[in-house]
Amino acid sequence: MDSVRINNVNIYRTNDINPIKNVVEAPAADNSIKQEASATPSFKSTLPTYRDTAQESQFKVRTALVTKDEKKQYNKLFEELDSKYRKKLEYSLKTGLLLKNNSNDKSTVLNNLYKIITEERDPGLDKNKILEECLDILANPYVITQTGEDIPKEYKKQIIGLVNGLSEDPKEIAETNWQLDNLHTGTCPAASIEFDLATKHTAEFFRMVEGLTSPRNEVTKTIKMDSLSDKSSDAIWLLNTFKTPHQMKDFETAEVLLKPDENAIVRARIQNHHRNGDERSVIDVLMQSTLMQLGSQQTYNSLTDKRAPNLWTEEDGGLIDFEKTYVESVVEDKNTTSVTYQKVDQNGKLAGYEKDFGTIKKELLETLKMGHNIIVGITWPDPDNGGRLAGHEITIVAYKPNPNGGEGTFIYQDSDDGVAKPVEIGEKELLRSIHHAGLPDEIASKDFDYKDSWEIGVEEFSNMKKQK
Numbered sequence: 001m002d003s004v005r006i007n008n009v010n011i012y013r014t015n016d017i018n019p020i021k022n023v024v025e026a027p028a029a030d031n032s033i034k035q036e037a038s039a040t041p042s043f044k045s046t047l048p049t050y051r052d053t054a055q056e057s058q059f060k061v062r063t064a065l066v067t068k069d070e071k072k073q074y075n076k077l078f079e080e081l082d083s084k085y086r087k088k089l090e091y092s093l094k095t096g097l098l099l100k101n102n103s104n105d106k107s108t109v110l111n112n113l114y115k116i117i118t119e120e121r122d123p124g125l126d127k128n129k130i131l132e133e134c135l136d137i138l139a140n141p142y143v144i145t146q147t148g149e150d151i152p153k154e155y156k157k158q159i160i161g162l163v164n165g166l167s168e169d170p171k172e173i174a175e176t177n178w179q180l181d182n183l184h185t186g187t188c189p190a191a192s193i194e195f196d197l198a199t200k201h202t203a204e205f206f207r208m209v210e211g212l213t214s215p216r217n218e219v220t221k222t223i224k225m226d227s228l229s230d231k232s233s234d235a236i237w238l239l240n241t242f243k244t245p246h247q248m249k250d251f252e253t254a255e256v257l258l259k260p261d262e263n264a265i266v267r268a269r270i271q272n273h274h275r276n277g278d279e280r281s282v283i284d285v286l287m288q289s290t291l292m293q294l295g296s297q298q299t300y301n302s303l304t305d306k307r308a309p310n311l312w313t314e315e316d317g318g319l320i321d322f323e324k325t326y327v328e329s330v331v332e333d334k335n336t337t338s339v340t341y342q343k344v345d346q347n348g349k350l351a352g353y354e355k356d357f358g359t360i361k362k363e364l365l366e367t368l369k370m371g372h373n374i375i376v377g378i379t380w381p382d383p384d385n386g387g388r389l390a391g392h393e394i395t396i397v398a399y400k401p402n403p404n405g406g407e408g409t410f411i412y413q414d415s416d417d418g419v420a421k422p423v424e425i426g427e428k429e430l431l432r433s434i435h436h437a438g439l440p441d442e443i444a445s446k447d448f449d450y451k452d453s454w455e456i457g458v459e460e461f462s463n464m465k466k467q468k
Contacts, residue, residue: 061096061099061100062096062099063093063094063095063096063099064093065093065099070099070110073110073111073113073114074089074093074098074110076114076117076118077089077110077113077114077117077131080117080128080131081131081132081135085131085132085135088135088136088138088139089135091138091139092109092135092138092139097109097138097202098110098113098138100202100203101203102201102202102203102204103201103203103204103206103207104204104207104221104222104333105207107203107207108203109138109202109203109206112203112206112207112209112210113131113134113206113210115210116130116131116134116209116210116213117131119214120214120215121213121214121215122213122214122215122217122265122268122269123215124265124268124269124272125213125268125269125272125282126272127213129272129282130209130213130282130283133281133282133283134206134209134283136281137198137205137283138202140420141195141198141199141413142195142413142419142420142421142422143281143420144191144194144195144198144284144413144415145191145278145279145280145281145284145415145416145418145420146185146187146188146190146191146280146284146288146415146416147185147277147278147279147280147416147418148183148184148185148279148280148305149183149267149270149271149274149275149276149279149280149285150180150181150183150276150279151180151181151270152270152274155270156177156180159180159266159303160173160176160177160180162263162266162303163176163179163180163303163304164176179304180303183304183305184305185280185288185305186305186317186318187288187291187292187305187318188318188392188393188394188415188416189291189295189318189319189323189324189327189375189393190287190288190289190291190292190295190319190327191284191288191393191415191416192324192375192393192394192395192413192415193291193324193327193328193331193332193375194284194287194288194291194415195373195395195413195415196328196332196373196375196395197287197331197332199373199397200332200371200372200373201332207219208221208258208287208290208331209283209286209287211258212258212259212260212283212286212287212290213268213282213283213286217259217260217264217265217286218257218258218259219257219258219259220255220256220257220258221255221256221258221330221331221333222249222253222254222255222256223253223254223255223256223330223333224252224253224333225251225252225253225254226252226335227329227330227333227334227335228326228329228330228335232251232252235254236248236254238326239254239256241297241311242294242295242297242298242326243297243298244256244257244294244298244330245257245259256330258290258294258331259290259293260285260286260289260290260293260302261289261292261293261298261300261301261302263301263302263303264285264286264289264290264302265286266302266303267285267289267302267303268282268285268286271285278418278420285302289302291327291331292307292319294326294327294330294331295319295323295324295326295327296308296310296319296323297310305317307319318393321338321340321377321435321436322338324338324375324377324393324438325337325338325438328375328438334440335440335441336438336439336440336441337438337439337440337441337443337444337445338436338437338438339363339436339437339438339439339444340354340435340436341353341354341355341360341434341435341436341437342354342379342389342434342435342436344389344435347386347388348388348389349381349387349388349389350379350381350389357428357431357432360431360434360437361427361431363437363439363443363444363446364396364399364410364437365399366443367437367439367440367443368396368398368399370440370443372440373395373396373397373413374395374396374437374438374439375393375394375395375396375437375438376393376394376395376396376434376435376436376437376438377391377392377393377434377435377436377437378391378392378393378394378430378433378434378435379391379433379435380433389435391435392414392416393415394412394413394414394415395412395413396410396411396412396430397411397412397413397422398410398411398422399411399427400424407426407427407428408426408427409424409425409426409427410424410425410426410427410430411423411424412425412430
């Protein structure tokens with residue numbers, strides 16, 4: 001998990017601003033693109049186009065039940081579902097999703113859905129509702145969202161007490177109540193990784209769902225140490241620094257424990273009965289909490305959507321790019337490099353670009369050709385904060401060239417747009433908005449010599465402390 005450069009800028013709060021619009025021209029870019037009027041992205045519903053990839057070709061795609069166990073498990077699921085969800089179950093079988101086994105223990109999606117419906121779940125969760133949420137994601141992973149949920153009146157007093165330590169101070173109670181009523185989550189990096197898992201590591205995603213919704217509310221995973229760093233000692237240092245519970249199996253592998261924060265199950269149990277509109281599902285709550293915990297050194301609180309500052313950031317909101325890349329490297333067990341494209345000045349404003357847009361596009365297209373999604377951080381000047389960059393995390397899933405030549409179109413997933421469909425956007429508009437991108441090591445290393453990102457992060461944080 002390496003990085004060309006890292007900036008300690010918290011760019012993961014959307015503040016209800018359109019993340020693509022209001023992009024200003026950057027000064028002093030080698031190959032700058034002339035500013036054009038922002039167009040409203042169009043939405044397409046051709047979902048299967050952006051699902052199956054070359055990355056998963058190593059796993060045999062099966063669309064027919066073969067063994068007695070498979071037929072038994074499928075029939076059990078079928079019996080538990082109404083006609084709407086039976087169709088989604090059939091869809092998952094016909095598309096090959098149900099029998100995928102690209103999980104950490106080679107269990108299939110079907111195996112894990114069967115466990116969900118036949119084995120005990122967390123006492124506050126309904127196994128049938130979880131099964132339905134799983135099938136919703138299989139049918140359309142774009143339903144994954146970070147949209148925060150409200151707290152019903154009947155639970156508000158108890159939740160306020162959990163947040164403020166049972167304080168009886170009227171001012172503290174009022175402040176906590178306002179905070180709960182105005183929650184806008186900063187979990188877009190976690191939601192992007194959740195989406196990537198669901199679409200690229202489908203069986204592993206549902207293996208995690210099974211573990212997180214069980215009475216244990218946890219899942220273990222074996223990872224390769226070189227997914228974190230070329231040096232085993234540095235990989236161990238990262239696991240320890242991020243306070244990731246783990247046990248070394250040998251010099252090359254470790255078993256890590258993935259678990260949401262203790263308050264996540266409170267929100268999940270509420271969502272089990274009180275989910276409204278496009279709020280997060282039970283699965284979204286537990287998955288995003290688990291990923292936020294992993295990236296924030298186990299300091300995330302699902303009730304307040306806050307995390308503690310640490311060695312790399314003084315912020316208490318979302319994950320910075322280095323933390324996001326660490327999480328991505330662990331849960332997907334792959335060496336991901338966080339490459340920074342934008343130059344940000346000391347005032348938090350856009351100062352230029354590290355690479356020309358042609359090179360950026362080339363790296364993105366090479367990554368897509370390899371079968372990867374690309375989780376990117378996009379920025380825009382926040383008019384309510386003196387033009388300092390605000391930002392958001394999205395996932396690029398495909399590129400559509402222009403048949404007549406000229407500008408093509410990128411397709412991406414946005415967990416905070418309230419629309420469960422892929423978004424299309426012109427390449428110029430997107431390229432000038434990308435602050436950083438998570439790329440495979442072999443692509444990121446073509447143009448730059450780089451250090452491990454944890455080294456760069458420590459250096460930058462130390463320098464920032466000295467300046468202060």
